[in-house]
Amino acid sequence: DTEVTQTPKHLVMGMTNKKSLKCEQHMGHRAMYWYKQKAKKPPELMFVYSYEKLSINESVPSRFSPECPNSSLLNLHLHALQPEDSALYLCASSQDIYEKLFFGSGTQLSVL
Amino acid sequence: AQKVTQAQTEISVVEKEDVTLDCVYETRDTTYYLFWYKQPPSGELVFLIRRNSFDEQNEISGRYSWNFQKSTSSFNFTITASQVVDSAVYFCALSDPLNNNAGNMLTFGGGTRLMVKP
Numbered sequence: 001d002t003e004v005t006q007t008p009k010h011l012v013m014g015m016t017n018k019k020s021l022k023c024e025q026h027m028g029h030r031a032m033y034w035y036k037q038k039a040k041k042p043p044e045l046m047f048v049y050s051y052e053k054l055s056i057n058e059s060v061p062s063r064f065s066p067e068c069p070n071s072s073l074l075n076l077h078l079h080a081l082q083p084e085d086s087a088l089y090l091c092a093s094s095q096d097i098y099e100k101l102f103f104g105s106g107t108q109l110s111v112l
Numbered sequence: 113a114q115k116v117t118q119a120q121t122e123i124s125v126v127e128k129e130d131v132t133l134d135c136v137y138e139t140r141d142t143t144y145y146l147f148w149y150k151q152p153p154s155g156e157l158v159f160l161i162r163r164n165s166f167d168e169q170n171e172i173s174g175r176y177s178w179n180f181q182k183s184t185s186s187f188n189f190t191i192t193a194s195q196v197v198d199s200a201v202y203f204c205a206l207s208d209p210l211n212n213n214a215g216n217m218l219t220f221g222g223g224t225r226l227m228v229k230p
Binding site for chain 1: 147149154155156157158159162203217218220221222223
């Protein structure tokens, strides 16, 4: 199993909603990542978890809250988002923080 | 500071043509990794290759080949006999794992959209 699975694939939410994005991998990888990608732009790193501990937060606003419940799961909790937060949110994992990344197919988020 | 430049924003070719995607990078470090990823319309980034800064050997994998030249800070990607399925956005990326605590922090180029027409 070499997949990173993200759910949902599409999400539409209002600015007052609370929602969560989910990411799962069963490759035994110990590093997991959240990236944000706006249309026609490269991905931008948001968070890095290494051995279930948050190791990097790239100055992401607090309305995005990551959670790593165990080594296979990574969540991104969303609250009071703005329309400019609409983007493709990509999850990735790697064997450790020095190895190549495997990406999921992303969640396309629209904030109305 | 690290920077990756993909000067070609869009390339259009006809099937069976060869095409080269350019990547130029900047880094002050002597130890780094270079990557190419493919992003088809489905959205996921597909890993294609990783090279470390000490290995300048060119690599060939089927119709794909990569030319790494430290002297010009370039890591170009060539697709031979292109196919419609090669249509995607291709990203070149750089990481500097020894000089940051997060290891695999990728600096992406802006991407090149490749359209292969039948």
